[in-house]
Amino acid sequence: MKIGLEVHVALTTETKLFCGCPNKVVKEPNTETCEYCIGLPGSKPQLNAKAVECGIKIGLALNCKFPPEMFFSRKSYFYPDMGKNFQITQYEIPIASGGVMHVNKKPIRITRINLEEDPARIVHVGTITKAEYVLLDYNRSGVPLCEIVTAPDFAGTKEVRNFLQELSSILEYLGVYDPNIEGSMRIDANISVAETRVEVKNISGFRDVEKALSYEIVRQQNMVRLGEQIVRETRGWDAVSGVTRSLRAKEGEEDYGYIFESDLPRIVLEKGKIGHIRKQLPELAAQKIRRYQRMGIAEELAVAITTEPSLADMFERVSREVDTQLAARWFAGEIKKTLNYSNLRMKETGMKPEYLVKLLKFIETGKLTERTAEIMLREIVKRPEDPEAILKGKDIVRIVDETALMEMIKAVLNENAQAIIDYKSGKKEAFNFLVGQVMKKSQGRGDPETIRKLLRSKL
Ligand SMILES: [Zn+2]
Incomplete structure (x- = not known):
């Protein structure tokens, strides 16, 4: 089996x-438009230099080669999502080509990287098969897309998912792509279980990729088993029904009648300029993970921290001020978990590094137990505030006072006669159960070490 991908990524340029x-x-349709992006006759394109820079960055990160100069072409087709009946894209000379990306040590060849404009968004009123009419939103028309085309190097859906996750991370670290924008990564896949290649278009999101590919693989395998002929065609992924449907017999690239876009100049890609951009490339997740490991951080913690650039960035600022291992454990664990739970990314919280420094220092110095620190963390992720101020208004400081803890232990032992019997008959877990009960009674504030010590002496 062979799978190749065409990944369309919406670039996060200003214009x-x-x-x-x-x-x-923007929600309101057809408000961010002009003569050009709705395709009025006589309007002329002007190239956004920042988008070219994004293309170069992506090419560099994916180890591509660059042509000395490039140009754009018109891909002609008649469809309401493109008012001028052609899309400006790259055909003859892509901005970058011949790259490679390693996913779990397996090389995936990057055939080419193109820049092109996104067509308008078509909204089917009702379901895609039953809609009586469609609506068009030209806000999306002209959004810069980067198309990344791979060779058919994938042997299964898992490899595809790992590749897309890695690619998404690279693009986010490069600062050219935002995975939180809906539809900012759209995928077409070429799948051949036997000889014939079938293209599945318009898959968005990682989870859908696996679903769409699995469906298509099983469909083709069944046809082979029944001795049926697989047709070379383009199919569309219907995410609602979870099936692929035939759209059209596969057209060749030549059917689009590409011609040179004469309203745009040829663009020279100077070696010096590419070298300058290369020097400014940020550190990517894979490099960060290696650096963190050199700092003595376990690989799985390093991987967890670097899944999101703003989390890694915050970690680096905070870990300078507190114990590195404690910070790594908290960023990969509690902090990441709390963010995920609130469906937030670190950059969206408005968190200040000094707040997290203070919180972790409370743990380091023993002012808070890890349990109460977790509760405080949840508060400051929701509403960033100085942990010191929160501490003043609350009774959450760690309890080490032995008299107070002993009172709680006595109460717990009174309530749990069976656990004492279990403990005395050699059941170790009964002890942990009792510690847990005392912790609960102290509302998470009791110092676990002191509780263990006192409980042991009491038993
Ligand atoms: Zn416009």
């Missing part, structure tokens, strides 16, 4: 690819 309209997601 669109060929006009000055803002490149942002």
Whole structure:
């Protein structure tokens, strides 16, 4: 089995690819448009230099080669999502080509990287098969897309998922892509179980990729088993029904009648400029993980911290001030968990590094137990505030006072006669159960070490 991908990534430039309209997601349809991006006759494109820079960054990160110069072409087709009946894209000379990306040590060849404009968004009123009419939103028309084309190097859906996760991380670290924008990564896949290649278009999101590919693989395998002929065609992924449907017999690239886009100049890609961009490339997740490991951080913690650039960035600022291991454990564990639970990324919280420094220092110095620190963390992720101020208004400081803890232990032992019997008959877990009960009674504030010590003496 062979799978190849075409990944379309919406670049996060300020403006669109060929006009000055803002490149942002707005609810109100058809408000961020101009003569060019709705395709009025006579309007001319102007190339966004920042988008070219993004393309170069991606090419560099994926170990590609660059042509000395490039140009754009018109891909002609008639469809309402492109008012001028052609899309400006790259065909003859892509911005970058011949790259490679390693996923779990397996090389995946990057055939080419193109820049192109996104068409308008088509909204089917009702379901895609039953809609009586469609609506068009030209806000998306002209958004810069980077198309990343791989060789058919994937042997299964798991490899595809790992590749997309890694690619998404690289693009986010490069600062050219935002995975939180809906539909910012759309995938077409070529799948051949036997000889014939079938293209599945318009898959968005990682989870859908696995579903769409699995469906298509099983469909083709069944046809082979029944001795049926697989047709070379383009199929669409219907995410609602979870099936692929035939869209059209596969057209060849030549059917699009590519012609040179004469309204745009040829673009020279100077070696010096590419070298300059290379020097400014940020550290990517894979490099960060290696550096963290050199700092003595376990690989699985390093991987967890680097899944999101703003989390890694915050970790680096905080870990300078507190114990590195404690910070690593908390960032990979409790902090990440709390963010995930609130469906937030670190950069969206408005968190200040000094707040997390203070919180971790409370644990380091024993002012808070890890349990109460977790509770405080949840508060400051929701509403960033100085942990010291929160501490003043609350009774959450760690309890080490032995008299107070002993009172709680006595109460717990009174309530749990069976656990004492179990403990005395040699059941170790009964002891941990009793410690847990005392912790609960202290509302998470009791110092676990002192509780263990006192409980042992009491038993
Ligand atoms: Zn425009």
